[in-house]
Amino acid sequence: MKRKLTTKFIEGQKPDPSKRLDFRDELMAGLVLRISTSGTKTFCLHKRINGKMRRLTIGRFPVLSLAETRERVRQVLYEIETGRFEDRTGIEVETKPTLGDVIPDYIEKHAKVHNRDWKRKEALLAKFTILHGKQIDEIKRADVVQACDVIGKSAPVSANRALAHLKHLMSWCVESGIMDASPISGMKPRAKEQPRERVLTDDELGALWAVCGDEGYPFGDCMKLLILSGQRRAEVAEMRWSELDLEKRLWTLPSQRAKNGKQHTVPITDAMLEVLRKTPRFFNSDYVFTTTGKSPASGFGRVKERLDKALPDGTEPWIIHDLRRTMSTNMAMLGVPQPVTEALLNHKTGVVSGVAAIYNVYSYADEKREALGKWNQHLGSMLAKREEASCQGTTTMTQPRKREHAS
Incomplete structure (x- = not known):
């Protein structure tokens, strides 16, 4: 902020508890009054020295008056211009961090x-x-x-x-007052990105479900819940037992764990409940998916590599997040309205916004349960047909490769 500094103005300024304030003097180029969040008032000189911008601390107000400060700044500027500044003492040179x-x-x-x-x-x-x-x-x-x-x-x-x-x-x-302005404010991304459109087919989902069964707890079961619920990987992987109400068939994701910072409720279907009831519980641990009992399951990069090796040859590249798009796409084909799908995915897309979004915490509860039920029923029918065809030996789908277990 630039203005003419006066003693009356300086005396009347109050600190801002949230940020440091800088006032640039219109009369003396480079002179700045800095007011800390605690109320300390310090005179500084911003000046380029030997090609580098420096902030020189001149002194504190009112120990140093405004008139004394301007006179001292004149002396410093003269010595900088004549090349004798490096010989001076008593002026603090503030070096910025890297x-x-x-x-x-x-x-x-x-x-x-x-x-x-x-x-x-x-x-x-x-x-x-x-x-x-x-x-x-x-x-x-x-x-x-x-x-x-x-x-x-x-x-x-x-x-x-x-x-x-x-x-x-x-x-x-x-x-935070570490620098005056960002040199990259408004800078656009350097690389052009193409939005992902990958949707797994029923055959691919069936194969993935099978290899997840081979993977077992915790990662295979976690992946099954990702397929069934369409929720985000981190949110499912870090699921707590305390968030689940198995009697009411409801998973309540707290705001501090949700990506968008909003509490989110997910209905628990029969298929999801079957996975959860088979899940072992660690003693004194609240984590549903864990290998230690002290922290949630992690290392999904290695899990993905194992799944890819076990999937049929020729499976198109995919990422775990594609499972959400796959569910969303199938729900559209199953006739689920978009607002219900967005509510189920906990998306912020503008379909519901403003005041309506604030009071929409519990909306679509019945619709979400019905929609997720349709999706799970579709998965169940698809998996049943796959199993029946496999038993009859008439399946035309490529079977997953058998995983090799180290002895």
Whole structure:
């Protein structure tokens, strides 16, 4: 904020508990009054020295008056221009942290507090290796473009995700007073992405269900619930027994675990209940799918590799998230209205928005149960036909490869 600084103005300024305030003086170029969240008022000089922007702490108000500050700034500017500034003492030169210094601070103070997937965010920010040694306020847009292009050579989509996280980090730095402006504000993704359209066929779903049965607990059973419920992988993998009401046939996903931060209820069908009732329970553990009892099941990348090896040759590439699209597509074919499908998937698509969305927490309860029942019935019929055809030896579907178990 730029304005003419006066003693009366400085004395009358109150701190903002949420952020640090900077007021740039219109009379003395580079002079800034900084007011901390606690109310400390400090005079600083922003000046480029030897090609690098520096913030020099001149002194605190009212120990140093505005007139004394302006006179001191004139002396500093003269010595900078004449090349004698480096010989001065008593002026504190504030050196900005590097990106490598800021990332851990950002992860600890912001990402861990607000993001369930903070580890993914941390991993993507780590890809900006060539920028980690640069001071945060010296990173230019061209530097980020170059870094994104390096990342994009092997992983274009990851480059886009990493850029999105870096933009948020720099916005956080601006809000925290670490830097004055983000050099990449408004910067568009470097790589063009094609929206995924992959939908698994009934044959592929049948084969996947079979290999999930071979996989067993916890990962195979978790994958079966993903197919049956259409919910997100992390939400199912981190499911708690305390979230389930098996008598009322209801799974209540709390807002802190839902991706969109909204409490979500999922009806439990007969097929889902069958999977859950066969699931072993760890003593003193609330996790439904776990290998240790202390943390939810993880390592789905390796699980996916095992499933792919067990699936029939020629199966088109797929990802776990495609299971949600597969359910959504089949529901449309089964005549389920889109708003009901979106409610079941816990999507925020604009179908229900504004005030209606706020009061829509329990809406579509009966419709969601009916819709999920239709989808599970369709799966059951398809699996039954597959089993019958297999028993009669007339199936035309390619059977899954038999998994090899190490002795």
